[in-house]
Amino acid sequence: MAEKYVGQRVKRTEDPRLIQGLGHYVDDIKLADMLHVAFLRSMYAHARITSIDTSEALHAPGVVAVYTGQDVSSKIGQVPCGAALPDLKVPDHRVLATDKVYFVGHPIAAVVATDRYAARDAIDLIIVDYEELPAVIDVEGAASNSTVIHEHFGDNIAYKLTAGEGDIEAALASADHVVKQRLVHQRLAPIAMEPRGVLARYLPGEKELTLWSSTQIPHLMRTQVAIMLGIPENKLRVIAPEVGGGFGSKLNVYAEEALLGWIAMQLARPVKWIETRRENIQATIHGRGQVGYIEIGCKNDGTITGLRYNVFADMGAYHQLLTPAIPTLTGLMLSGCYKIPAIQMNTTAVFTNKMATDAYRGAGRPEATHVIERAMDMVAAKLKMDPVEVRRRNFPTPEEFPFKTATGLFYDSGNYVGALDKALEMADYSKLRKDQAAARKDGKIIGVGVSTYVEICAIGPSAATPAGGWESATVRVEPTGKVTVLTGASPHGQGQETSFAQIAADALGVDLNDIAVVHGDTAIVQYGIGTFGSRATAVGGTALVLALEELTKKATRFAAHLLEAEPESLQFEDGKFSTDGKSVSIQEVALAAHLARNIPADMDPGLSATRFFEPKNFTFPFGTHIVVSEIDRDTGDVKLTKYVAVDDCGKVINPMLVEGQIHGGIVQSIGQALYEELVYDDQGQLVTGTLMDYAVPKAAMIPWLELDRTETPSPVNPLGVKGVGEAGTIGATPAIVNSIVDALSPFGITHLDMPLRPELLWKIVNNAG
Known part of the structure; x- marks a missing residue:
């Protein structure tokens, strides 16, 4: 593959629409008859909820509905945990607190209103009586703390794990010196420029739910939210529009996403929630x-x-x-x-x-x-x-690589x-x-x-990850010769629309501007895992390379048929298939493949390929x-x-x-x-x-x-x-x-x-x- 674009300082193709304000984030999307959601969150770190009175909030101007944990706990499944470790304790994690709150910012109730200000004002009208409990804050002291957060576990230990190889006692004993030190890695807030946001729309006739979410993992979110709501996955569409950063904080399925979907299904009206910065620091992962x-x-x-x-x-x-x-x-x-x-x-x-x-x-x-x-x-x-x-x-x-640690x-x-x-x-x-x-x-x-x-x-590798470690890509050359790349990766600032176009442009010998990279829509893109863990190019880009190779092989057979030559005799360079002084461009091959008037009997019309890559x-x-x-x-x-x-x-x-x-x-x-x-x-x-x-x-x-x-x-x-x-x-x-x-x-x-x-x-x- 000749490298005209790969390795070059190509300007991001995403940037013009973003710097001109033409990109669309979740909060930019407005639907007819849309409602807004605000959350009442706990002011205590640890407390029992003895009563909740939502009557005054229900009668506030603009309020359409108020939901508490008692309303939804039997209707929406638990917030998912994908990790599997020996003897791991997994607490019951509901979308709204029911009998206890466990941290400041824990969602207790959701108010739905005609605008976000009415929803927020009504939050202050909900009366919650608490029985405050001692809070477990110190990390080192939590294991032995007499206050147990989740009482049925008996202690605050989520799991214990010993890992590593070699005789550590002998290794330390053989040392001339042993240096010891306590080290603290303080809690941090990811602070993505765009806080989390969800817009949910339900079409009762089609029984289809659509979620627009600021997420790094649209397909995984679709799977998990469908499970939580008990609906068919093929009736749920997740769209990640422009995503203003994530840093891992949007590599999650949160309570709010499933709850917004459920509310939209109950009311048959679109509902939107946009996280405030205070909520973001309190209640988005740390x-x-x-x-x-x-x-x-x-x-x-x-x-x-x-x-x-x-x-x-x-x-x-x-x-x-x-x-x-x-x-x-x-x-x-x-x-x-x-x-x-x-x-x-x-x-x-x-x-x-x-x-x-x-x-x-x-x-x-x-x-x-x-x-x-x-x-x-x-x-x-x-x-x-x-x-x-x-x-x-x-x-x-x-010379010692691959090196085993x-x-x-x-x-x-x-x-x-x-x-x-x-x-x-x-x-x-x-x-x-x-x-x-x-x-x-x-x-x-x-x-x-x-x-x-x-x-x-x-x-x-999928064997070492909770939700699969592979990635997917589809490449399609349209009848006009333009190229569409569909990737299961879901970028949110990394620039994959540019880098993936560079890879495809070099592989197919076409102009970079003739390539559209599509991502983040589960109704359009084949299933993918998402963008996190510095994986998008290494795994998603490799899936793209494999799809490009397969497409090129198919195009070579088409070209050989058009040129009345053997596929092995063709050379493919700069977007042209050539042999014995004759040539045909990949654009001409694509048109012929779609018109299907003159194609090999054992080949299907169209020019596309889909591949998945599973790293070893x-x-x-x-x-x-x-x-x-x-x-x-x-x-x-x-x-x-x-x-x-x-x-x-x-x-x-x-x-x-x-x-x-x-x-x-x-x-x-x-x-x-x-x-x-x-x-x-x-x-x-x-x-x-x-x-x-x-x-x-x-x-x-x-x-x-x-x-x-x-x-x-x-x-x-x-x-x-x-x-x-x-x-x-x-x-x-x-x-x-x-x-x-x-x-x-x-x-x-x-x-x-x-x-x-x-x-x-x-x-x-x-x-x-």
Whole structure:
């Protein structure tokens, strides 16, 4: 396949309609006779509901209906949990609370009204009597807390799991040093630019329900909501229009989606709900939420002998789709980029009176990378070695791939030292260290941080995923020669309309602008799994390649028939089939195939192909990030003065899209490292529940990002791609923290937990606490 478009910095074809305001998000869609829904949510983290009085709300102006948990609990099934683990406790999760509330923001009642303001006003007229109960908030204390959230379980432990390979006791015993540290991965809010939203329409005559939803997984949502509502799946259509970001938060089937569908069926009128930002922070899934204890053994030369990690993982009050699975990803990636002969991870997953945690950009892998990268820096400090040299000493060589880790994974390909050396050269690392020493003599507080990471991507083989790991694609050449690509991937900012068109344009030798990429509509697109886990191009793009290959074979037979030649004699290049001085374009072949006046007897009319791709393994992108930070002695404020990142995501389809993903991930990592935290008080109140209190970084806080890449193709798929959507959130956070801890090492600091707020740093440098 000649590469005219693949590998080029093609501008996003999606952008013109979006920047002109011509895209349509859920809230832009307006239907005749449409009603609006608002939710009454719990003000308590843990309480019994002793009574609910909705009478005044029912008589409020514009109100059409009010529903409580008692109205719907027997009519709508449970919110699904897709994870399957040994001895996993799965609480009964209804769309509206019935007898108890389990977190602040737990939905209790839904008001349906003629406009959203009337619905919201009526919420205040519902009277709920509560019997407040003690809240379970502390993650480490939840397992032994006398207050049991779900009483029938007997305790707050959702599951316990031990994983890893090798003799960990012997490995730690053989070490010259064992470094121990407690590490906290604070709860985070994904903060997609567009909050969640649902519009439901039911046609009673056809018995057809349509949901417009801001979702990453339209087909999986269709399946799960159909089950919850007890309706035929072929009578439910899910459409994901423009989706304003997700970061994993829309990789879920929430209570509101099924409930809106049910309400539309009851009233036979369209109903819409658009989440407020306060609701979004309270009641859309949270990320991270782990507290762990690491023990890492090393020899005097820096060789790692073994690693043990005991972690308490905060599930929240309920499981969402992947909640229990996220800590298992942490365990799988604890080896990082290193040859560690023995690893053990002991997970205690606990219920707390908070919103559920689930997949947030990186989903368990940022936690693992932060653990191992902080550990490598602490080993370096213990041995008084350069952190770079400790890392280099423990890398597998490129010749050792595929490389098996002590967590049971097979890394597909890698050249970790290549990415590291390129980043060191870009940053001029030796000069950075010299400049740091000179600046410290002048009283400046300067730090240099390094992070080398590897992540598990292209989620993934169906045997290892809850809902299937394959993906689908259909390619159709229309009678006029234009090309339609239908993909089961469901992009929400990644740029697949552009990258998939690049792949198809090169394969078929047509102009990029002649290709339409269609996604996100279950009535049009063949069943697909969706976009998450950095899988869309590695899995969905490979399905597209397979469909293109099949279509080209079919077109070759058509062309051979038209040219009265053998298919084996034809050459296909730049969109033309040629042999012996004769040629026919793929557009001419498509027209002939559709007119069907002169086609081979054993072939069907039309020119299309559908293929599915089931990967045999995950892919494993990797890279190195280097950060220089300076702490203001007077304010404690951190300035990132240099940022270098070298990432390897395998074959690159569009460098501009790759850089955009890296940029966004790094910004979110800066937020986690320095600013963001969902803080609950002892009563379970979310005290950082608005963007006044939950601090996300602004553009002015972001340094100039110097990006480059190495390219180590993956053998797992024919494209050689690995994935890049989460790389920035995985590699950046530990590099930033390592830099700040390095800056504070003259003050005796060996570790700090995120977020590294100015007041904390100011106290350290000014001996105030």
